[in-house]
Amino acid sequence: MKIACIQLDVAFADPEKNFHNVQTLIKKVVSEGAELVALPEMWNTAYALTELENLADIEGKRTKKFLSNLARTYHIHIVGGSVSTKKGANFYNTMYVYSNDGELVGEYDKAHLFRLMDEHLYLQAGNKENVFTLGSIQAGGVICYDLRFPEWLRAHALAGAKVLFVPAQWPSTRIDHWKILLQARAIENQCFVIAVNRIGSDPNNQFNGQSMIIAPWGKVLWTGTEHEEYAVIDVDFSEVEEVRTRIPVYEDRRPSLYQSLFEK
Numbered sequence: 001m002k003i004a005c006i007q008l009d010v011a012f013a014d015p016e017k018n019f020h021n022v023q024t025l026i027k028k029v030v031s032e033g034a035e036l037v038a039l040p041e042m043w044n045t046a047y048a049l050t051e052l053e054n055l056a057d058i059e060g061k062r063t064k065k066f067l068s069n070l071a072r073t074y075h076i077h078i079v080g081g082s083v084s085t086k087k088g089a090n091f092y093n094t095m096y097v098y099s100n101d102g103e104l105v106g107e108y109d110k111a112h113l114f115r116l117m118d119e120h121l122y123l124q125a126g127n128k129e130n131v132f133t134l135g136s137i138q139a140g141g142v143i144c145y146d147l148r149f150p151e152w153l154r155a156h157a158l159a160g161a162k163v164l165f166v167p168a169q170w171p172s173t174r175i176d177h178w179k180i181l182l183q184a185r186a187i188e189n190q191c192f193v194i195a196v197n198r199i200g201s202d203p204n205n206q207f208n209g210q211s212m213i214i215a216p217w218g219k220v221l222w223t224g225t226e227h228e229e230y231a232v233i234d235v236d237f238s239e240v241e242e243v244r245t246r247i248p249v250y251e252d253r254r255p256s257l258y259q260s261l262f263e264k
């Protein structure tokens, strides 16, 4: 499957500009044969948390219509990174996933809120996992800081995910953590990891991209630069079964042993 990562320079507090840029870039990757498109975190507003009352997508309506139309028109799967939403009275960091017939197959609110960027002061955390099917591929999606919780990604792999998507706005100051953690999650879960970071800056942070596509043996198939760009990379999902057969980690796990410690 040809996977496109769109490493966007997200405009701060400017949804109009961001929707326009995303549409333009999706058209470009489609012209290069993309069958699945992955976007970064909070691509509608960036971290304009103090302005969410005016800017967040109410019930995700605009984003859902936009992504559904693009998925159907171009016959592409879209893992829609995430957008800031207002659902009921609360704000969330929400991922929407569309299959290539334009159907919503996944909706996920970021489960671990990142205090260093004040998310806990403005957003509510989600309480549900995010496993979905695109064509014949079972996949999972988490958001940025969720990456630091290996048990959360493992839970998605155990629920059947053969590929994990990780959209992010991960600042350049900790980019070494990003790269190492992504590679570790691919190796330990024996799955593909498709991780899309942003570039550019907001009032508090610099972002330098380094989006990654990593195969289940840990091989890095693509790393983004520090510029706005996209990549279209051919991925062979049969590698997952090969790796899981070579080292049968899932058979050798001893969950009852771990559980006794977790319960202490």
Ligand SMILES: O=C(O)CCC(=O)C(=O)O
Binding pocket: 114, 117, 143, 144, 145, 146, 148, 169, 170, 171, 174, 177
């Ligand atoms: O964990 C980190 O260092 C970055 C996390 C982050 O930027 C986020 O969750 O938005």
